[in-house]
Amino acid sequence: MPPTDRIRDHAGQGATTVAARRRRLRADRARQLADLLRRQILTGGFPTGTLPHEAALGTEYAASRNTVxxxxxxxxxxxxxxxLPGVGTVVVARKYPHGLDRLMGLAETLHEHGDVTNEVRTVGPAPAPAPVAERLRLPAGADVLYIERLRRLNGLPLSLDLTYVPLDIGTCLLGADxxxxxxxxxxxxxxxxxxGHADITLEAVNADAHSAAVLQAPRxxxxxxxxRLTHLADGRPVDLEFIRFRGDRITMGGQLRRSRP
Incomplete structure (x- = not known):
């Protein structure tokens, strides 16, 4: 390849690289801005439900119109x-706060935001799977009370709860509301x-077909x-739950304190 062709080829690659970097930088800035706006949306920073015009957002956050x-x-x-045509960008969904630093039921946690109702889909004794029996400190093959509930907030599906309770306690729940x-x-x-306390693990998972259908979420x-494994004040584990929350309707938060080494 003649030297001039190599120079042109190198220059072309350089231009492509520069353009790619600019696109990546704009995408990075867009994510940063989306994070800031999301926080304002979730904390009621736009009380009218309508976001400022794109130009105003660009000025406030020193961002280009494309980034906005x-x-x-x-x-x-x-x-x-x-x-919305003629209106602008409006908030159309709301997420509800769920604390991770308090041991409370869902209705207790969200009582300020509306009514939590439970659709009991399954309830009854069942053999405890080995991992469940181990977590609840039960003999292998022991029965537990299994409860499956769809939980709604103000009529909208919010979570699918699968609960295991030792049967000596769970039997008393069979006639409960x-x-x-x-x-x-x-x-x-x-x-x-x-x-007393609970051990918790939180992670993001993809909704399986059953969960998606129950929660009315895309598969x-x-x-x-x-x-969540919940214990009584005396330390006995009494409630093992696997709770799937719709991620578009809930936020998890809490206060963490740094312990001294």
């Missing part, structure tokens, strides 16, 4: 906002002692999976 549009597109893809009462309250009433959509 990309950020709004990201939020639109999440289902948080939408574009599981549709309108948190299991935590029932456990404290049945055992006569308060709950394969990301859901927040909360695994």
């Amino acid at each position: 549009r990309q950020a709004l597109d990201l939020l639109r893809a999440e289902g948080l906002v939408d574009r 599981l549709e309108h009462t948190d299991v935590f309250r029932l456990l404290e009433a049945v055992t006569g002692q308060p709950l 394969g959509a990301a859901v927040l999976m909360l695994e």
Whole structure:
């Protein structure tokens, strides 16, 4: 290849690289802006429900119009906002806060945001799978009370809860009002002692076909999976739950303190 052709080829690659870097930089800035706007949306930073005009957002955040549009597109893809002709960008969805630093039932946690109702899909004794028996400190093959509930907030599907309770306690829950009462309250009433602490794990998983159908979410959509093992005040484990939350309707938060080495 003649030297001049090599120079042109190298220059062309350089131009492509520069253009790619610019696109990547704009995408990075769009994500940063989307994070800031999302926080404002979730904390009521836009009380009218309408976001400022793109030009105003660009001025406030020192961002180009293309960056602002990309950020709004990201939020639109999440289902948080939408574009209405003649109105602008409006908030169309709301996420509800769920604390990770308090041991509370869902109705207790969200009582300020509306009514939590439970559709009891399954309830009854069942053999405990080996990992469940181990976590609840039960003999292998012991029976537990298994409860599956679809939980709604103001009529909208919010979570699918799969719960395992030792049968000596769970038998007392069979006649209880599981549709309108948190299991935590029932456990404290049945055992006569308060709950003590819970071990939790939180991760994002893809909704399987069953979960997606029950939660009325797209199949394969990301859901927040909360695994929680709750103990009584005396340390006995009494409630193992696998809770799938619709990620577009809930946020998890808490306060963390740094311990000294």
